[in-house]
Structures are given as C-alpha cells and as structure tokens.
Amino acid sequence: MTDTHTPDAPVLHARGISKFFPGTIALDDVELRLMPGEVHALLGENGAGKSTLIKCLTGAYRRDAGTLLMDGQEIHPVSTADSQRLGIGTVYQEVNLLPNLTVAENLFLGRQPMRGGFIARRRMNEEARAVLAGYGLRIDPAEPLTAYSVAIQQVIAIARAVEMSGKVLILDEPTASLDHDEVQLLFDVIRQVKARGLAVVFITHFLDQVFAISDRATVLRNGRVVGECLLAEMTQRDVVTMMLGRQLEARTKARDVGPAGKTLVEIDDLGKRGMMAPFSLNIREGEVVGLAGLLGSGRTETANLIFGVEPADQGRIALRGQDISIKNPRDAVAHRFALCPEDRKIDGIVGDLSVRDNIILALQARQGWMRPIPRAKVEEIARSYVRALDIRLASLDMPIRLLSGGNQQKALLARWLATNPAFLILDEPTRGIDVGAHAEIITLIEQLRADGMALLVASSELEELVAYSTRVVVLRDRQQVRELTGDQITPDNIINAIATEEVA
C-alpha cells in the first residue's frame, strides 16, 4: 500500500474547507493534510469546528467551499456510505454497531461472503475470526456483539471501518468511555492500523493520549486552523496555549478578598468509581471557588456529584459541620443547594413553559406540589428577578425558548436564586451567550459572593475564572491536580496546571 505514495503526498488533503450555518461561520478556510501511516490528532475546544470538519469529510455535511483530494483526485462524498466506499471509515464514541447481531454479522454486514445466493455463515465466521485475530482479538465471532465489552466493540468497529475503507480511519473520541487498560488495547490496534499505511485521525480531549499515540496535530479554534505541528517538537503546554488561544502574559487581578466567612460546605473524598476520582473541597460563605480544566476533565462531573445528579459511591458531604446525605437533586435542594447545569437546553429550561413558570419551578418544587405558591406571589417573585437580573423579554408569559441564550441563562439563574440558596453551583454559566450578558453574569456572581453566598463555578473561560474566583481548583483527567489561591490565580498558572505532566 505505502509504496504507491511518496512520503510527502497526503492520502487525504482537505483544502480551503468552509462551512456556513445561519449566523455563524463553522469552518473558515480549513486545511487538513493526512499522510499515510500517521496518526493525526485533531484538537480544539468544544465549538472549535472539529466535528463539523469531520462531517464534511464523511459526507454527513456538504461543504460550502474548498476541495477534498483523495490520492490527488477530487472527491465529493454525499453520504457516510459514500465516503466509506471512497476509503474514509469513521468510528464514533458511541459504538455504532448493532447489538442484536453477532460479531461476525456486524463485521460483514452488507458484504457477507456468499455461496450459491446464500450467506456462507461458516466462512463468514472463519473470516471474522481471522480478521479479528489480526487486531489481537481472540473472540468467538458467532457470539452476539453485546457479549463483549465496549472496548472490544470499539475494536470491532475499527476493524469493520478498516476492512471496508482502508485509506483513512477517523476516530471520534473513541476512548471517552474506556478505562486505562482498554485505552491501551485500543492504542495497540491504532498502531497496527497505522503500520498498515492508513492515515488515522484521532480526536480526543485527553492530551496525554494525544501525545502517547499521535505523530502530528492540527489545532482548530473558532473554525480556523491555528496550526499544524509535529507533536514530537511540542509540549502539552504549547498545545493547550494553541487550543485556548491565550498569550501567556502575566496578568493578575487586583482582587479584594472579602472577609472569609465560616466554612459552609465540607466535601470529603467524594467520588464515584469510573466517573470521578475522590476529591475534597471546603467552601466558605462569601467565596467563589472556580473549577478549571479542559473539556472532559471532570468539571461537570464534580458539579453533578455534589448536587446528587449522579449519586456518589464514596465520601461524605457536611453542611455547617453536620453530615448530610445527598442521594438525588431533591435532597440537594432541600439543603438549599442550587445547580445551574451546563447544557441549559437539555438540563435546564423547559422550553415551552412561560418565563414565569420557569423561574418559579425550583421554588415550587421545593415547596411541594401540595402547596401552590399564590399567583400574586409568583408574579411578584418573577417580576423582581426579571428586574434585578435585567432579563429582556416581551412578557412573562412568553415561552422561554424564544429568549436569547443570555436571557435564558439569566432566567435559569433567577430560578435558583428564587430558592434563596446557600450554596450555588454554576456549570459554564457563560457558555454561548453574547458579550454584554457575559459581563452582567460575572458582575452578578461577584455580587452574590459579596452578599455572603458560597459559589462553585465551573468554566472553560480562564479569564473569567480569574476574574471572579477567590480560589481555583484545577482538574485533569477527572482528578484534582492543583489548587490556586490569591495571587497564584492567573491564566498562565491555570494553563500550566492543566498541561503539567502527571508525576506518577
């Protein structure tokens, strides 16, 4: 295979790829060169355009501009099946195989060996066994797919993609739900595929894994290519800097650390196996603790564990020195905790309910449905928060989905503020909202802190964390790696903490 290519000729060359969505430019003149026999990491924070680029390559989206050259020939894939035929195979985080078929049936679906018009089952099983053995899997291909672990299913999906396509293999977050040993198994397979001369595109949020397996990387930010680099010449710190786009100027904020209140929440070794390593955290009244880390580092998981969205299987939480048990969000609300979730469209707003009902939802839920809040009181609460947070709307009766992102976010904040929480957790409070609303929410956070509330804020915006946090906890690979206080809180230090190699 490899001898048909000179080392410098890319197998797949995407040039000047642009993709527009109403109101946004998802990809702007993006170039991607994939060499045979290399693992190419595609990096970027959420919304950088990675998945849009992949969808343009696999034909799931039609590109609006640019050319796609496969071995020098221009190609126009119109569907995933089409791009498979052209030689581009894709494996997704969620295994896209069929749980009701056997391993061999999955491997050969659509191209089964035939004899006399019928599928030659025995031969299919034998061939499947041989193919999988080539990937180091010695399993019975006549067993149903679900008899095997996700990692093995992932390898089967890779085997199918490689056997069918054989030029480019795109792995979209294949390791997201695998544990350490399973990742190693997958890496062995990736190395074999690479040795066969395929170009492998590897997408992940785990930087350690990028450096462990990849040869080169293309970094995207805001739909543009920031750079293409040989990873051997880079450090994790360089890559993080490229991804986040911060110039590492020393910038500290003159902060007035308010009088440290009493310890409100004490978290001791709280964790859940397979989700989050045990962590401890004390939060005092009048304090904002920032949670920093790349996507997938455990920010949301931390928030969910504390709030009982995911019940923890170890550790304890104490409120004002008293042990409390939080098994679900109801318990958390009862202890005057509040959580504004990351994805407000899915976890937060109830799109078709009015703004008023959305604001009153949590308070009413805590009261219980047996004791409805009087209409006049509802009106008063809703009005006061709309005024206080400057939520812009035509009327309180309009469905909340019609509001802009920033106003939705403020309405969600209002929902939880109405319950008068002692401890407020905000997960990405400024994701996807415009600059003006952004500044208002930051001001609001500082105001709440000054009023003596305890806040835990998870964010990927470093500047923002630096602006309002009294302490910053840095997470990495679902573990707490550092805690920064006072003058240590700078974007520079946070990036360093994120990128530092783990000292084993």
Add this chain to the structure above:
Amino acid sequence: MIRSTHLPLLITLATFVLAYALCASAYPAMLSLRVVANLLTDNAFLGIAAVGMTFVILSGGIDLSIGSVIAFTGVFLAVILRETSMHPLAAFALVLLLTTAFGTAMGATIHYLEMPPFIVTLAGMFLARGAAYVLSTESVPITHEFYDTLQGLYWKVDGARFRLIGGLMVLTFIVGALVAHRTRFGQNVYALGGGEQAAKLMGVPVARTTIGIYAVSGGLAGLSGIVFSLYTSAGYSLATVGVELDAIAAVVIGGTLLTGGYGFVAGTFFGILIMGLIQTYIVFDGTLSSWWTKIVIGSLLFAFILLQKGLTWAAKKRAAQARMRTATGSAALS
C-alpha cells in the same frame, strides 16, 4: 451450542412439546397423524401471513392490514372467476401482484414520509377492507374445476390427508427462514430492527429494505388470501377480521421480540402450532366454549411478553456485571 439469543425459541419449542403432551394425555387421539394434518391445513393461511408479519416485526414495524388484504384477495378472486373466464392461475398472479404493490406502497409511505408503520398500515387495513366491500358485500362462492383439482391434491399417510395448502405453508416457512437468516436482505431486516440509525451508518440500504419488508408482507398476505379461498371455496368481505392480531400473537409466542431485532421465523411456526393446538383441544373437549381459545392465547401472550421482559432485564444485568468486572480488574492493576 446454545446461545442466549436462542433461548426464546427454545422456550417456544418447550411450550409446544408440553402443550402437546398435555393434550395427548387428556385425549390420546390427538397424537394421531390426522390431527397433525388438520393442524397444518386449518392454520395454513394464518401461518403464511405470520411469516410476513415475522419480517415486519423483526424490523421493528407492524402490519395491521393483513386481515383485510386476505379478505380482499378472496373477494377479488371470487369476483374475477365469476365475472371473467380468466384462469385461476392467472388470477393468482394478478392478485399477488396487486397485494405486493399494495405492500410496496405502504412501505414507501412509511419510509419516505417518515410515518409510523402503525398508522400507515391502519390506513391500509381500512383501504383493503373497503375495496373488498366495493367488490361485493355478499359471500361469493367459487366454483371452478381448477379449484376442485387443487383442493383434491393431498398426500395420504395412514388415513391422514396432508393437503396442498398445508404444504404451501411449510414451504413458505422454509423459504422465509432461509431468506431471514441466509440472505443479505434478511440480515438487513435484523439490522433495521437493531437500530435504524446504526444500520444507516453501516451502509444498510434502509429505503430498499423497509419497502421490501412491507412488499413481502403484502405479497404473503395475498398468498394467504389465495390459500384462504382454497380453504373456504368462497370470497367474503367480512372474513378474516382481526387475523393480523392472530398473526402478531403467533409471532410473539414464537419468541420474536416486539421491539424488533431478535427472533426466528421457525419460532413463528411453532407459535402457529401452539395456537392451533389450543383450538384443537377445545374441539376435542366439546364442552368448552370456543372463546376459551382467546383466553388461553391471551394468557400465553402475556406470559411470553413477561418472559421477553425478563430476558432483556437479565441480559442488561449481565452486561452491567461484565462492566463492573472490567472496572474492578483495571482498578486492581493500577
């Protein structure tokens, strides 16, 4: 080797053996070949329709039009043979073409308009029944020497007559099983039942397969209608009301999962035999109301649905345990 996916089929088989043993212990005469031959003859039309239904349910769909299509086929044949001099074989070909086209149209509607199969085939059910009424509201007798010839065909063993239509049903089951398990079309049907999105990403021709499934179901309903007209020597627009529900019951008792993806054509065969057996028992008993058939079938269905739930639950639990094992295993290593 016994695999977990074969378990529902084995349970169906065991149920059949047990039911037959119970019947035989009460009425030893039920062990005779004549009973077996009658079982095949009496359930031939239902069995053929149930093969089509098996494909539909395997793909995760449903076809409610079957009973009406059978009635329409019967009336159509009776009217054609009365009004014209067309040879029955030509009429058979014509009606098979019509019913297959009808199924194709329903499949295309389901796929291209992204409509739920339940609604589309419900409309098909009314359409076909209405068309049968339009042709004739009366029962139309069929008198044709070719019909007599076909009805006279049988294979006699020890006084038991294995008739043509019973043989046709067995043949349909064999072909159906081969298509389901040994052709790409059959594999695609299972793939659709396992998950349409994943199937699409794996390159399964979803449009062709969906349309094909309902075409097969429509065509087999047509064949079932032909067999029914041979069985009753008449076409009547009020006949075979609710046969689609009997077919669904046979498929489910045969161990096919109603949500699609898991099951066997052979299972449906034993589902049909179990239902036929219950009916035969009631005939032998003579004192029981024939409605007891419904009650027993209802209870059986309920038992099988519970069984399916139980099996799914057990499989999930096993998978969860496997995950826990790998998790603890790696924790021990690190």
